[in-house]
Amino acid sequence: MHVPDGFLDAPTSIATAGVAAVAVTIALRGARREVDDRIAPLAGLVATFVFATQMLNFPVAGGTSGHLMGGALAAVLVGPYTGLLCLTVVLAVQSLLFADGGITALGTNVVLMGVVTVVVGYLVFRAAQLVLPKRLSMVAPAAALGALVSVVLAAATFVGLYVVGGAVPIPLDTLLTAMVGVHVLIGIGEAVITFLVVASIVAVRPDLVHGARRVLDVRPLETRVSA
């Protein structure tokens, strides 16, 4: 859902650029706590994987496609602050090198596909973790739920921005229904991909997954004594 130049007016684009700049500044500070010797190389991998996967548009409904946004995935794997930095690099490279997403719309895209999907994806993930059993097998389902909700809320956020500064007047309910409808389907694809990737890494090296740390911390209490 890379927003091109022209969909939103200049004041709205400037406002979203400001929000994006503040969010990235906060992420740069917050990432200091997340980035250790293990996370640093993983962040490069996560950003690269998100970039690659965003090239893979999958069909969702007649003549429509969608691709991974990756905010929830990145937040669960390397933490929300580092995750936002990963998404910001991806979106900037896409805009500047690949003409995917406008230049003046870069702030909008960082807000929608970076800030919203990372924050919503991570909060839903953490909430799900609180409710679900504290097991490693629950990390991937929780991440998938965060992924689904994050895409739908990113679509809804675009609608909110469009209502404020859209180029052509469109009735709010019409736009909201259309955007949320198609992005529920895209969100299901996002959830499947997020589940598979998180489950794969949890299976081989759970200690590398930021979102699995709390579960790993309590695991010694569950150690079974062999009879």
Place this chain on the structure above:
Amino acid sequence: MNTRRRVSTRTVLVVGLLVALVLAGVVSYYASASPDGLNRVAGDLGFAGAEQASRTQDGPLAGYETAGVDGRWSGGLAGVIGCLVVLALTTGLMLVRRRSAQPTTVGGE
């Protein structure tokens, strides 16, 4: 104790990177060319015409096509180049972050 052999971090990184390169370099050729959710809605509701061409649309990798390379591998090559650029930028950013984060915790030589 865990009897399973521990997969090294290096292995995870190398395998992950190879998967990303194959996705961007090869699998991307088979991606759906249909408009994405936003573009579809923009077309259906009548604001697609508001789109302005990106100022980077004449760049050598614009539209995920490599200038001067035609056919099957143009998109894949663009994808691989993009992966390497993203990897370099993110890793560089993380190294700067890490260094500024731990100025005194590493002992001297």
